[in-house]
Amino acid sequence: MLNIQNIYKTFNIGTINEKTALNGASLTLNEGDFVTVIGGNGAGKSTLLNAVAGTWFVDEGSILIDNVDVTKMPEHKRAQFLGRVFQDPMMGTAATMGIDENLALAARRGQRRGLGTGISKAEREHYMELLTELDLGLENRLTSKVGLLSGGQRQALTLLMATLKKPKLLLLDEHTAALDPKTAAKVLALSDKIVAEHNLTTLMVTHNMRDAIAHGNRLIMMNEGRVMLDISGKEKKSLTVDDLLSKFEEVSGEEFANDQALLSK
Amino acid sequence: MDISNLLSAMPGAISQGLIWGIMAIGVYITYKIQDVADLTVDGTMSLGGAVCILMLTNGQNIWVAVIAATLAGMLAGLVTGIFHTWMGIPVILAGILTQLGLYSINLKILGGKANQAISADNYDLIISLRYVKGVPFYRNTILIVAIFVVAIIGILYWFFGTERGCSIRATGCNPNMSRAQGINTNFNTVLGLMLSNGIVGLASALYSQYQGFADVNAGRGAIVIGLAAVIIGGVIFEKIFHNFALKLLAVALGAVIYYIVLQIVIWLGLDSNYLKLLSALVVAVFLAFPHWKQKYMAKPVKKGANGNA
Numbered sequence: 340m341l342n343i344q345n346i347y348k349t350f351n352i353g354t355i356n357e358k359t360a361l362n363g364a365s366l367t368l369n370e371g372d373f374v375t376v377i378g379g380n381g382a383g384k385s386t387l388l389n390a391v392a393g394t395w396f397v398d399e400g401s402i403l404i405d406n407v408d409v410t411k412m413p414e415h416k417r418a419q420f421l422g423r424v425f426q427d428p429m430m431g432t433a434a435t436m437g438i439d440e441n442l443a444l445a446a447r448r449g450q451r452r453g454l455g456t457g458i459s460k461a462e463r464e465h466y467m468e469l470l471t472e473l474d475l476g477l478e479n480r481l482t483s484k485v486g487l488l489s490g491g492q493r494q495a496l497t498l499l500m501a502t503l504k505k506p507k508l509l510l511l512d513e514h515t516a517a518l519d520p521k522t523a524a525k526v527l528a529l530s531d532k533i534v535a536e537h538n539l540t541t542l543m544v545t546h547n548m549r550d551a552i553a554h555g556n557r558l559i560m561m562n563e564g565r566v567m568l569d570i571s572g573k574e575k576k577s578l579t580v581d582d583l584l585s586k587f588e589e590v591s592g593e594e595f596a597n598d599q600a601l602l603s604k
Numbered sequence: 605m606d607i608s609n610l611l612s613a614m615p616g617a618i619s620q621g622l623i624w625g626i627m628a629i630g631v632y633i634t635y636k637i638q639d640v641a642d643l644t645v646d647g648t649m650s651l652g653g654a655v656c657i658l659m660l661t662n663g664q665n666i667w668v669a670v671i672a673a674t675l676a677g678m679l680a681g682l683v684t685g686i687f688h689t690w691m692g693i694p695v696i697l698a699g700i701l702t703q704l705g706l707y708s709i710n711l712k713i714l715g716g717k718a719n720q721a722i723s724a725d726n727y728d729l730i731i732s733l734r735y736v737k738g739v740p741f742y743r744n745t746i747l748i749v750a751i752f753v754v755a756i757i758g759i760l761y762w763f764f765g766t767e768r769g770c771s772i773r774a775t776g777c778n779p780n781m782s783r784a785q786g787i788n789t790n791f792n793t794v795l796g797l798m799l800s801n802g803i804v805g806l807a808s809a810l811y812s813q814y815q816g817f818a819d820v821n822a823g824r825g826a827i828v829i830g831l832a833a834v835i836i837g838g839v840i841f842e843k844i845f846h847n848f849a850l851k852l853l854a855v856a857l858g859a860v861i862y863y864i865v866l867q868i869v870i871w872l873g874l875d876s877n878y879l880k881l882l883s884a885l886v887v888a889v890f891l892a893f894p895h896w897k898q899k900y901m902a903k904p905v906k907k908g909a910n911g912n913a
Contacts (some may be wrong), residue, residue, distance in 0.1 A: 392784070418786035431784070433777040436770075444774050447767055448786040454763075457770035500785070 340540045341368035341508055346390055346400030348564075360386040361397065362564030368508070373534055373541045375551040377583070378561035384544040385426075387561065388512045391542070393417040405507050419449030422501030422539075424494065424514040431497030434486030438477060438496060441485055442466045445500035469499060473529070491522035495529055502533050509534065511543040515550075527554065548580045562591045610871045614864070615736045615746060621863035622749040623810050624829055625856030628837075629756060630803035631830030632855045637764070638776040638796045643699030644684040645830060647706030648677045648801045649823025652808025654713040657722050657818040666730055670809045677805020678798040680706060685794030695793075710820045719819040722812070729813040749810065753856045756803060761849040763799075772796050804830075825880050828887050833859035835890040 348361040360383050368374060378384045390397050391404075393414035401410045404420045425431050432441050443458035443466075463481060470478040475492050477483075485493060494514055501509060511530060515523035531554060534541050545551050551558055558575055560568035560583070567590045570578060588594060627649060634642040652673035659669035680702055687698035714720045724732040731745040741747060763769045774782045775792040782789050804826070812818040837858025838851075845854045870876055 413788075414783045415786050415788045418784055421784070423784045425780070425784075430778070430780050433774045433781055435777045436773060440770060440773075444770060444782075444785050444787070447771075450786075452767035452771045452787070454766045454768060457765050457767050 340370045340372070340405055341366070341391065341542070342401075342403040342406075343367070343387075343391070344401045344403075346397040346402065348386060348390060348395075348397050360564055361390060363400075364390075364561070364565050365400075366559065366566055368540055368542065370540055371538050372557055373539075373555035374543070374557045374559055375555045376542060376544045376559050376561060377546070377548060377551040378567075379587075382561040383564040384561050385512055386564070388510050388542060388544055391508070392421060392423055392510055420507040422504075422506035422509045424497045424501050424509075424511050426513040426516050428490040428493040428497070428517055431500070432485045432493050435484060437482045438470070438485055438488075439463055439466055439481045441496065442469075442500060442503060445503045448504050469503075473499060489522075491518050491526060494518065494526050498526070498530060498533060502537060502539065505537055505539070507540065509539045509541040511541065513544050513546060516546060530554075548583055552578050552580065552583070560587060560590075562587070567591060610868065613867050613871070616733060617863040617867040618860055619731070619733070619736055619745045619749055619814060620811075621860030622746065622753055622856060623807055623814055624863065625753055625833060625859035626749075626756060626810065627804050627807035627826060628830040628833030628855045628859045629753075629760070629852055630800040630807065631827065632834050632852065633760075633796055633800040633803070635831065635834060637773055638793065638800075640695045640776075640793070640797075641699070641827070642681075642684060642797060642800060643696060643827050644680050644702045644706075644797070644801055645699075645804045646823045646826045647703035647710070648680045648804040649808045649811070649826035650710045650818070650820055651680055651706055651713075651823075652677050652805035653812025653818035653822055654710045654720075654820070655805070656809035656812050657720055658713050660722055660727050661720075666728055666813075670730070670806060673809035674802045674806045677808070678802035680805070681797035681799070681801030682794060684801070685797040688797075689790040689793055707820065714818060714820060718821070719817050721817040723816060731810060731814050732816060733814055734816075745814065752806075752810065753853075756806075757849050757852045757856075760852060764848060768792075768795075825883065828880075828883050829859070829862065832862050832883060832887045832890070835887065836861055839890065839893075 343364060343366045345363050345365050346361050347359070347363060349357060349359045351357050360381070362383070364383060364387055366387070376384045376387065389395070391402060393409065393412060396411060401408060403409065404417070407420070409417050409420070423431070433444070439458055443462055446462065467478050467481055470481070473495060475495055477488075477492060477496070485496065488496065498514070514530070515526050518526060527550060530543070533539070541555070543555065552575070556575065557569070557571035558578065559566050568586055627645070631645060634640050655676040656669045656673040659672050660666065664672070684695070684698045684702040687693045687701055688695045693701070711718075722729070724734050731748050733745070735743055735745045764773060771782065771787045772792045772795060774785070775787060775789045776796070779789045808822065811822060834855050835858070837854035837856070840861070841850070841854035841857065845851055866879060869882065874882070
């Protein structure tokens with residue numbers, strides 16, 4: 340489904356801030372894989388997701404989504420294959436537009452946008468049902484501006500938008516990191532539910548080791564812009580945080596450094 | 605200080621206000637919907653009139669001339685859009701570059717002269733300052749410009765409700781989200797700039813007819829007048845006008861209020877050379893309000909609830 344081959348990305352080339360964020364990263368996802376991504380500070384987790392999403396082009400290597408080479412495809416064109424939820428709850432929705440309008444924008448991902456109506460009555464009714472299922476009290480606020488919602492509500496809505504039109508690949512970029520623990524747990528549970536329901540191939544970055552172990556069928560750990568560990572199947576099921584930490588030290592020869600991850604251990 | 609002088613100047617002020625209201629609706633599209641400050645309009649506000657008069661003196665129908673002015677405005681928007689998206693120039697600078705370039709083009713269109721007259725006696729103009737009073741009501745300039753305003757608001761209301769229109773609004777609000785939802789933000793930015801400048805070109809064509817001449821300096825400071833109208837309309841009507849069409853109407857009314865106030869200030873005896881200074885200061889103060897409000901009257905806001913609504 341996703342085939343990343345040997346990608347490189349260096350930011351601020353030739354300046355004092357030069358940083359190699361991806362250093363020959365490779366990863367293959369099979370259809371239906373739910374992969375959690377974990378790694379230290381600056382390991383390249385989010386960079387990997389942005390490379391797939393096309394926020395910028397990689398310097399070297401190639402990216403294939405469902406056998407389509409998207410390496411040089413601009414971000415808005417790639418979007419037809421992807422559902423994305425960002426770390427910042429502000430980033431995934433249009434604050435000055437209504438909940439219904441945001442959903443209608445997402446429903447047209449990958450389609451030509453012409454002079455047809457931006458949102459139809461039938462669509463509104465459909466969205467109302469979906470929001471009722473979501474059970475966040477949003478179904479009666481269909482035309483409310485998204486800017487009025489809480490961070491958790493916005494992330495849940497972004498998740499709904501990302502999957503409204505079934506994506507070939509769902510990218511979750513630390514999408515619960517900015518939420519309080521209770522809300523984070525709720526949004527994670529919702530993510531699990533939606534992924535299972537639609538059998539979505541998913542790549543989820545998280546800073547929380549326990550979450551990384553508890554969710555998905557496969558776990559990868561990144562370090563210095565490369566995938567260092569790839570654990571799946573039975574091994575993944577019986578994994579503990581301590582296992583992970585010691586495995587990390589084994590492969591990288593250094594201690595795991597991610598303040599957030601260690602604090603939330 | 606005879607009040608009757610002021611009253612007799614009112615129909616003219618209202619007409620001008622409505623014409624500039626059309627222009628301000630163009631500014632609203634870029635400034636409020638697209639969240640960019642497009643300075644191209646200073647050039648476009650001269651360009652439309654110049655094109656209109658060139659067409660008229662070449663024997664074209666007045667409506668053809670107005671449409672040509674609108675298209676010329678769109679072309680100016682396209683140039684700024686290309687400067688910005690394809691050449692990566694910050695949008696304010698892109699607008700200034702187009703505006704400067706347009707000065708030469710406008711001079712060329714006007715045959716190398718700073719202005720060119722067009723008399724309502726020789727041409728069948730849609731509007732004129734001579735049609736403000738003493739003509740049958742259906743020829744009255746205020747009515748005709750008001751119809752233009754309503755028609756433009758109607759078209760924009762429809763357009764911004766379409767798929768493309770919604771995607772332009774999303775682009776202005778959150779470009780990251782828009783791209784993630786498959787929206788070509790560069791294309792939409794250019795399209796919005798074209799739409800905005802097309803409307804300004806139309807306003808310019810109407811303004812030149814109203815005044816009876818096209819002037820290469822007609823658009824100087826147009827962006828400030830447009831912003832003034834957007835801000836005045838917003839401040840006065842924000843509590844009662846929530847619908848998008850009404851918000852656009854508020855902008856047009858903001859321009860009318862601006863011109864009425866201007867007329868009053870002139871009537872009070874202010875040297876009209878100071879008008880642009882006055883406009884600039886008024887807009888500066890109004891633009892500062894949100895900043896001051898945030899800085900000195902800030903209340904704690906719930907996390908996640910403070911989007912840029």
